[in-house]
Amino acid sequence: MSSAGPPGPGTRDLVTLIPGAIRNDPLESATTLQDHYGDVVKFPYHPSIGGSGYLVCHPDDIRTVLQTDQTKFRAHDTRAREDFKVVMGDGLVTSDGDHWLRQTRMITPMFRRHSVERFCRLFVDEARRAVAELEPGDEFELLRECKRIAMRIIGQALFSTDLEAREADVYEALTTLREGFKRRNYAPVAAPLWMPTPENRRIHDAREVLSTVAEELIAERRDDPEAEDDLLALLLTAEDRVTGETMTDEEIRDEVVTFIVAGHTTIAAALTWAWYLLASNPAAHRRLHDSVRDVDLDSPSLETMGELGEATRVVEETMRLYPSVPLIGRETKEPVELGGYTVAEGSTIVISPYLTHRDDRFWHCPGAFDPDRFRDERDPDRHEFAYFPFSAGAHMCTGREFAMLELPLVLSAVVAERRWTFADDTVPDVGPDFSVNLEPDTEIRMRVDEWT
Ligand code: HEM
Numbered sequence: 364m365s366s367a368g369p370p371g372p373g374t375r376d377l378v379t380l381i382p383g384a385i386r387n388d389p390l391e392s393a394t395t396l397q398d399h400y401g402d403v404v405k406f407p408y409h410p411s412i413g414g415s416g417y418l419v420c421h422p423d424d425i426r427t428v429l430q431t432d433q434t435k436f437r438a439h440d441t442r443a444r445e446d447f448k449v450v451m452g453d454g455l456v457t458s459d460g461d462h463w464l465r466q467t468r469m470i471t472p473m474f475r476r477h478s479v480e481r482f483c484r485l486f487v488d489e490a491r492r493a494v495a496e497l498e499p500g501d502e503f504e505l506l507r508e509c510k511r512i513a514m515r516i517i518g519q520a521l522f523s524t525d526l527e528a529r530e531a532d533v534y535e536a537l538t539t540l541r542e543g544f545k546r547r548n549y550a551p552v553a554a555p556l557w558m559p560t561p562e563n564r565r566i567h568d569a570r571e572v573l574s575t576v577a578e579e580l581i582a583e584r585r586d587d588p589e590a591e592d593d594l595l596a597l598l599l600t601a602e603d604r605v606t607g608e609t610m611t612d613e614e615i616r617d618e619v620v621t622f623i624v625a626g627h628t629t630i631a632a633a634l635t636w637a638w639y640l641l642a643s644n645p646a647a648h649r650r651l652h653d654s655v656r657d658v659d660l661d662s663p664s665l666e667t668m669g670e671l672g673e674a675t676r677v678v679e680e681t682m683r684l685y686p687s688v689p690l691i692g693r694e695t696k697e698p699v700e701l702g703g704y705t706v707a708e709g710s711t712i713v714i715s716p717y718l719t720h721r722d723d724r725f726w727h728c729p730g731a732f733d734p735d736r737f738r739d740e741r742d743p744d745r746h747e748f749a750y751f752p753f754s755a756g757a758h759m760c761t762g763r764e765f766a767m768l769e770l771p772l773v774l775s776a777v778v779a780e781r782r783w784t785f786a787d788d789t790v791p792d793v794g795p796d797f798s799v800n801l802e803p804d805t806e807i808r809m810r811v812d813e814w815t
Pocket residue numbers: 438455456467621622625626627629630633682686687688691692752753754755757758759760761762763765766
């Protein structure tokens with residue numbers, strides 16, 4: 364084990380060496396850090412938190428962080444997570460310790476594959492509804508359309524309402540939060556969120572919009588608890604099998620806001636990138652169409668997924684290139700060995716699906732969009748931790764089964780009927796923009812075409 368500690372830039376190097384740091388682009392900065400310094404890089408963490416950050420890139424070490432030594436890490440002490448807490452309170456994404464354990468015991472069963480199978484029909488219906496609203500020749504903005512589909516789905520799955528009446532407010536609130544958090548995250552010094560600056564007021568107002576939507580829907584349901592058979596009904600009746608306790612309205616509100624944020628922005632981003640990649644790769648687009656056009660999607664179930672292998676691989680490959688959550692943070696609770704170095708207690712650890720998914724030691728031609736690489740036989744020896752879009756270990760994404768039914772089914776239902784191409788027939792120059800989730804850095808205009 365080395366006593367020198369991992370290599371990395373000092374604060375001055377960070378600014379002069381790394382254009383991404385100047386442009387406040389964390390993914391470009393992380394890529395440059397790995398290129399310059401290797402698999403474990405020490406970097407000065409955000410000035411408002413202080414202490415050292417470590418970028419950890421090798422799948423062996425990612426396994427250590429997420430799985431083997433996971434109890435040595437706190438799940439959230441990065442700056443971004445603290446900000447998220449203002450919005451999602453003590454929901455699953457932002458809590459830890461005993462509260463998280465109790466909530467996860469109650470909530471995880473709702474998201475098992477067999478439990479979320481009943482939403483398959485919803486996924487197809489909402490995709491078909493989106494198709495029906497667009498005539499061939501119509502143009503639209505891709506991310507906005509994918510957000511609309513994802514929002515309607517999470518609204519129906521949670522509350523049995525498509526949030527239509529509140530969609531504009533929720534959309535605006537989420538956009539405000541995304542932009543506000545991005546500015547805060549990149550500012551050398553950001554005012555604590557309790558200070559009444561104009562930016563902080565906007566963030567709190569946006570949080571209030573989401574909380575109010577959740578509180579109103581919970582209150583309506585408390586008046587008529589038998590009304591629906593959706594995730595809210597399950598949250599209202601969930602009992603902790605260890606203590607027999609149920610959740611308070613505040614706890615349910617935090618989980619509901621968590622599901623609205625985590626369950627819709629991630630999906631919308633992944634759908635957007637999938638269509639961007641398909642429209643950029645007409646042969647793959649055509650192949651997906653051919654693979655789904657004769658599949659009966661009228662009563663979709665887990666069995667149907669067996670016929671949607673191509674769509675599932677397109678989704679997997681999309682999330683390799685553009686994982687919705689491209690950076691995952693942890694904090695060490697005790698010294699940990701990573702890559703042959705000892706990392707001290709209280710350090711921030713950053714791992715990046717975005718980086719490791721594009722590492723040519725583990726992926727052949729990593730920049731190419733090639734859904735076939737997810738055929739079982741193609742790369743049987745690939746490192747288990749070279750691919751982790753949903754993370755791993757105890758904090759692995761709660762909604763992964765939901766997502767892995769929703770995304771292939773929505774894609775299939777749309778692609779079976781329509782071709783979505785770039786509005787001006789040329790591939791736009793699009794890069795990733797990271798705040799909360801990985802979205803395109805520019806608008807993508809699309810056109811609806813018929814298959815010929
Ligand atoms: C493309 C789709 C999605 C991706 C790529 C994704 C990815 C992730 C990742 C990387 C984490 C962080 C885990 C960690 O800190 O180690 C996470 C956590 C979480 N996700 Fe997702 N997610 C997606 C969709 C969803 C959906 C649809 C829901 C719910 C309806 C959801 C709910 C959650 C929750 C509750 C957590 C917190 C888990 C915990 O800490 O216990 N996600 N997700």
